[in-house]
Amino acid sequence: MSVTALGPTIRAWRDRMSPAAAGLPRGHARRATGLRREELADLAGVSVDYVVRLEQGRATTPSAQVTAALARALQLSPAERDHLFRLARLTPPAPDHISDHIPRGVQRVVSRLTDAAAAIFAADWQLLWWNATWSALLGDPSTKPRPARNFARDTFPIAQPPSATRPSSATRPSSATRPSSATRPSSATRPSSAGPLALGDPLAWAGPLVSAGPLVSAGPLALGDPLASGDPVALGGGLISSGVVPAAPAGWPGPALEQWPVTSADDDVTKAAVVSDLRRATGRFPGDRRLAALVRELQAGNAEFATLWSAGAVSAHREDHKVVHHPSAGDIEVDCDVLTDGDLELKIVILTATPDTPAETRLRLAAVAGTPEIPVP
Numbered sequence: 001m002s003v004t005a006l007g008p009t010i011r012a013w014r015d016r017m018s019p020a021a022a023g024l025p026r027g028h029a030r031r032a033t034g035l036r037r038e039e040l041a042d043l044a045g046v047s048v049d050y051v052v053r054l055e056q057g058r059a060t061t062p063s064a065q066v067t068a069a070l071a072r073a074l075q076l077s078p079a080e081r082d083h084l085f086r087l088a089r090l091t092p093p094a095p096d097h098i099s100d101h102i103p104r105g106v107q108r109v110v111s112r113l114t115d116a117a118a119a120i121f122a123a124d125w126q127l128l129w130w131n132a133t134w135s136a137l138l139g140d141p142s143t144k145p146r147p148a149r150n151f152a153r154d155t156f157p158i159a160q161p162p163s164a165t166r167p168s169s170a171t172r173p174s175s176a177t178r179p180s181s182a183t184r185p186s187s188a189t190r191p192s193s194a195g196p197l198a199l200g201d202p203l204a205w206a207g208p209l210v211s212a213g214p215l216v217s218a219g220p221l222a223l224g225d226p227l228a229s230g231d232p233v234a235l236g237g238g239l240i241s242s243g244v245v246p247a248a249p250a251g252w253p254g255p256a257l258e259q260w261p262v263t264s265a266d267d268d269v270t271k272a273a274v275v276s277d278l279r280r281a282t283g284r285f286p287g288d289r290r291l292a293a294l295v296r297e298l299q300a301g302n303a304e305f306a307t308l309w310s311a312g313a314v315s316a317h318r319e320d321h322k323v324v325h326h327p328s329a330g331d332i333e334v335d336c337d338v339l340t341d342g343d344l345e346l347k348i349v350i351l352t353a354t355p356d357t358p359a360e361t362r363l364r365l366a367a368v369a370g371t372p373e374i375p376v377p
Helices: 006-016 037-044 048-055 064-074 078-087 104-111 132-138 151-155 267-284 289-301 303-310 358-369
Strands: 117-121 127-130 262-264 319-326 330-341 346-352
Touching (some): 006 078, 037 064, 104 117, 117 132, 132 358, 151 267, 151 289, 267 289, 267 303, 330 358
Antiparallel strands (some): 262 319, 330 346
């Protein structure tokens, strides 16, 4: 194998990764020990044909977004991720930029939290991964556009985004399909999940990807500019941004991370904590354009965020207590704990119910039932 060739390297990493590590069923008649091309394509959110062309050397310059998605799907180490970027003739993410990489150890731990609703967010509260229990408790985030799957955007909705980042009328959701403000949940701490995880360059909007078993996938990709690189995408109708960080436009179809009402013990405290946590992130990742664009967007589009931001507070969001008004299991009281992973500043959000309580029983019932249909407003 040529260590300087992109295609053979991707093929070698695909062959070494077991389906079980990716959360996929083994199957009885399976001959391949590693991932099939179709499985890698599903996990990375690209077409099977594009994986074939990459491995055969007919495509040699994938975009940063696609390279990040491949590294995530293949569960590469940070050094392997950087090597993949260089083979694709790209600059690896810098230390002062937010990374969407999820270390293998963290992946193993969270994939075993089947009795709790768990999700992982990047330092800017962008959802990277969630498990099946998360989807069952709060709704499936993969039904929402990628840029909308951000806890800060969900907490501080934008009334009128900058016109330069708004999608055209052909792609903008119709007002007839939007829930009214009266039906939108108002709470504040939603993380999400999806398939194998990993790196991300600061502008990579390619979300987490589908997997089976205890993991769930992240579906559609972000609205944004047309693909500059021509990388094909296989996910329903979304586009990966070619470098302009897309805002969540007015008319976004409701909150992305809590798809039915969720109340917080103290909504004002939670909002203040999210803002101060973002300010802390700007100090840790001063060169990150995705984070800077998010802060500018929220300052310009949400007066409450702008007021809290001007206060200058710096802290981390650590815990909350919520009541999920689940459409089939009823009211479920949960504790929300936010753990932070090292230098990457990943936020591991875990929702649990007190043992031996009706809330624990309802949480288990919701998990067994799976993701219910979203009620029509």
